[in-house]
Amino acid sequence: GAVVSQHPSWVICKSGTSVKIECRSLDFQATTMFWYRQFPKQSLMLMATSNEGSKATYEQGVEKDKFLINHASLTLSTLTVTSAHPEDSSFYICSASGVLIEQFFGPGTRLTVL
Amino acid sequence: AQSVTQPDIHITVSEGASLELRCNYSYGATPYLFWYVQSPGQGLQLLLKYFSGDTLVQGIKGFEAEFKRSQSSFNLRKPSVHWSDAAEYFCAVGAVGGGGADGLTFGKGTHLIIQP
Numbered sequence: 001g002a003v004v005s006q007h008p009s010w011v012i013c014k015s016g017t018s019v020k021i022e023c024r025s026l027d028f029q030a031t032t033m034f035w036y037r038q039f040p041k042q043s044l045m046l047m048a049t050s051n052e053g054s055k056a057t058y059e060q061g062v063e064k065d066k067f068l069i070n071h072a073s074l075t076l077s078t079l080t081v082t083s084a085h086p087e088d089s090s091f092y093i094c095s096a097s098g099v100l101i102e103q104f105f106g107p108g109t110r111l112t113v114l
Numbered sequence: 115a116q117s118v119t120q121p122d123i124h125i126t127v128s129e130g131a132s133l134e135l136r137c138n139y140s141y142g143a144t145p146y147l148f149w150y151v152q153s154p155g156q157g158l159q160l161l162l163k164y165f166s167g168d169t170l171v172q173g174i175k176g177f178e179a180e181f182k183r184s185q186s187s188f189n190l191r192k193p194s195v196h197w198s199d200a201a202e203y204f205c206a207v208g209a210v211g212g213g214g215a216d217g218l219t220f221g222k223g224t225h226l227i228i229q230p
Binding site for chain 1: 156
């Protein structure tokens, strides 16, 4: 089946620094990638949708200047959390969709901001 | 706006007993429905999905789900649970927009506990 990877799997950073998370589709071309956020013991919330070569579409309430998304190729999307603060600590999960409707999820990245 | 309701936050089932996890959705058009399982600290694994056709869907690990349009439900069932089924289960609804798949809306999840 389709495989999606994320790197890093976990990251700890200091408040005020920026962190980049990569999401890769390993064996298919992802025309659309999605970024979700999951707080402890809670559900996943869609943050943004990105199509290759286009600007990302952000969900209401998600700060586009804080969560920068780049989908530069059909196999890679990146999420950069700029000037991270402790309240940004969360589990970030990406998913990718190609010619099939189904989304394939990455294993997630746990971000801890000190 | 679409929404998904999983009314049971926690469910405890004895090993070997049957299981049903409830999911109700609200969506303006024909929905695409999914059940995912998540183990602690892990990503999501797709158990099964419904796009169209037969309303009884078979998935992995012995799970099945039935789409009932009249009840706006997509309940997940398993005839006999195993200790390894203990996890968090999420129901999700999605659609296909003009440019392809849309983002999914997830329920709050049901935490399944298996008693020996």
